[in-house]
Amino acid sequence: MARGRGRWLLPTRLLNVCLAALCRGGSLAAAESVLVDAIRLGLPPDVVTYNTLLAAHCRAAGLEAGLAVMGRMREAGVEPDAVTYNSLIAGAARRGLPIHALDLFDEMLRAGIAPDSWSYNPLMHCLFRSGHPEDAYRVFADMAEKGIAPCDTTYNTLLDGMFRAGYAMNAYRMFRYLQRAGLPVSIVTYNTMINGLCSSGKVGYARMVLRELGRTDHAPNIITYTAVMKCCFKYGRFEQGLDTFLSLLDRGYISDVYPYCTVISALVKKGRLGEANNYCDLMLQNGSRLDSVCYNTLIHMRCQEGKLDDAFELVSMMEDGGLESDEYTFAILVNGLCKMGHIEAAEKQLFYMEIKGMQSNVVAYNCLVDALCKFQEVDAAIRLLQCMKLKDDFTYTSLVHGLCRVGRYHMASKFLRICLREGNNVLASAKRAVIAGLRSSGFKNDLRKVRSVKPKRNKIKHHGKLQTSPLVGERYRLSMCTKPPLTGVCLALDFVGKIDWV
DNA sequence: TTAGGGTTAG
Numbered sequence: 001m002a003r004g005r006g007r008w009l010l011p012t013r014l015l016n017v018c019l020a021a022l023c024r025g026g027s028l029a030a031a032e033s034v035l036v037d038a039i040r041l042g043l044p045p046d047v048v049t050y051n052t053l054l055a056a057h058c059r060a061a062g063l064e065a066g067l068a069v070m071g072r073m074r075e076a077g078v079e080p081d082a083v084t085y086n087s088l089i090a091g092a093a094r095r096g097l098p099i100h101a102l103d104l105f106d107e108m109l110r111a112g113i114a115p116d117s118w119s120y121n122p123l124m125h126c127l128f129r130s131g132h133p134e135d136a137y138r139v140f141a142d143m144a145e146k147g148i149a150p151c152d153t154t155y156n157t158l159l160d161g162m163f164r165a166g167y168a169m170n171a172y173r174m175f176r177y178l179q180r181a182g183l184p185v186s187i188v189t190y191n192t193m194i195n196g197l198c199s200s201g202k203v204g205y206a207r208m209v210l211r212e213l214g215r216t217d218h219a220p221n222i223i224t225y226t227a228v229m230k231c232c233f234k235y236g237r238f239e240q241g242l243d244t245f246l247s248l249l250d251r252g253y254i255s256d257v258y259p260y261c262t263v264i265s266a267l268v269k270k271g272r273l274g275e276a277n278n279y280c281d282l283m284l285q286n287g288s289r290l291d292s293v294c295y296n297t298l299i300h301m302r303c304q305e306g307k308l309d310d311a312f313e314l315v316s317m318m319e320d321g322g323l324e325s326d327e328y329t330f331a332i333l334v335n336g337l338c339k340m341g342h343i344e345a346a347e348k349q350l351f352y353m354e355i356k357g358m359q360s361n362v363v364a365y366n367c368l369v370d371a372l373c374k375f376q377e378v379d380a381a382i383r384l385l386q387c388m389k390l391k392d393d394f395t396y397t398s399l400v401h402g403l404c405r406v407g408r409y410h411m412a413s414k415f416l417r418i419c420l421r422e423g424n425n426v427l428a429s430a431k432r433a434v435i436a437g438l439r440s441s442g443f444k445n446d447l448r449k450v451r452s453v454k455p456k457r458n459k460i461k462h463h464g465k466l467q468t469s470p471l472v473g474e475r476y477r478l479s480m481c482t483k484p485p486l487t488g489v490c491l492a493l494d495f496v497g498k499i500d501w502v
Numbered sequence: 503t504t505a506g507g508g509t510t511a512g
Contacts, residue, residue, distance in 0.1 A: 055503050087503050118504045125505070153505040160506065188506045195507065223507040230508075261508040296509040331510040338511095366511045373512095397512040427512060 128161030303336025373402025
């Protein structure tokens with residue numbers, strides 16, 4: 001090209017600004033045609049041009065689309081940089097693909113590109129969310145060993161991950177440490193804490209953190225209020241939760257679907273279906289794009305109304321709109337079908353779920369186990385339980401109650417002992433039913449065995465997902481931390497390091 | 503470019 005570099009410097013920057021604006025506005029096709037025009041005019045796109053497009057494609061269409069842009073940039077002689085890989089790792093993380101994210105991270109290291117905290121943050125986030133906290137911790141340790149300073153997002157991701165992995169008090173102690181050490185604590189940190197503490201049942205601590213937030217300069221936002229509402233609904237302060245929602249609505253603070261879904265699902269749970277429908281209409285009038293969580297909420301509402309045809313129509317609408325049914329959708333449908341007595345149709349849904357290879361199907365299975373027990377088909381429930389890869393407290397509570405209901409106390413006590421030995425538990429009412437049944441039918445031996453069984457320490461389960469083998473380790477270059485070099489990190493690592501990883 | 507809030511079962 002005859003044109004000198006200096007002459008094109010400004011136009012390339014302008015091209016990038018223009019592309020970024022188009023991508024932000026969701027006009028990807030327009031951005032692509034601007035790029036075609038620019039190349040035709042002899043204007044050279046640079047790494048920023050491609051990174052802008054790559055991030056937008058990744059967000060809109062997923063990782064594959066992002067990788068295609070990386071292919072195009074290489075063909076054009078533009079080499080990817082840290083930003084390219086960070087966007088791809090984030091793309092993989094958003095889609096819940098930890099192996100892909102780790103592969104990209106590894107590829108980045110092999111290419112000699114130095115990762116920064118934006119390479120690590122989505123990787124950690126994705127590993128925590130996909131039920132691999134021990135790997136997320138290794139990633140954090142690796143970051144510390146390489147001397148990369150964590151940013152506020154790193155700490156927030158770590159806190160959120162610790163809550164998800166079941167280590168609420170470690171997260172709480174780390175939050176206090178961040179405050180003492182003068183490390184970044186923002187409204188995001190407060191929201192993570194309030195939400196995590198509420199979800200793990202530490203309502204008193206949550207209230208304390210909320211009061212503290214009121215004394216700081218950080219302004220609570222819609223995320224804070226949604227977390228508070230959810231906590232009210234969960235812990236018996238229904239009207240207070242609803243009042244919070246209504247006052248936010250009055251003041252015009254509700255601009256997205258999150259608070260709507262929270263309140264609709266709470267109303268459905270209470271059986272207040274009329275009000276749930278009203279807020280559903282408001283949410284639709286609001287004009288926000290419905291995502292899969294919104295659809296799941298609406299499908300659940302239709303199922304609870306007994307309108308299964310409408311529920312399935314919503315599933316079709318959702319899929320036609322390019323959204324996929326997830327494990328929630330299936331669990332909701334299986335539950336809805338069971339409640340209406342359509343056991344065979346529910347079994348069919350479970351079968352689809354298996355074919356789709358969905359990781360977490362324990363809730364859907366539990367719904368069917370419970371329904372079979374309620375219809376006094378306990379032998380079928382036992383057969384189903386034997387097919388389940390993962391069983392939890394819900395599974396055994398339904399079965400034990402079901403067996404007691406039909407007077408099979410010996411069998412109920414057998415499953416209760418298996419359950420306790422596996423590190424699971426049942427509701428106190430199920431345990432009481434077994435003991436009362438054994439006593440009244442004179443099964444003294446079983447009674448003694450049930451009383452003497454020592455429950456195994458409960459394993460941490462990550463959102464009902466099966467624990468899989470570590471993803472980081474032999475296969476990847478990430479190494480365990482030996483001597484963390486940064487002061488702030490040392491102590492943060494200490495909080496995670498004390499966790500007894502299962 | 504990157505993080506935080508909303509959906510299911512006993």
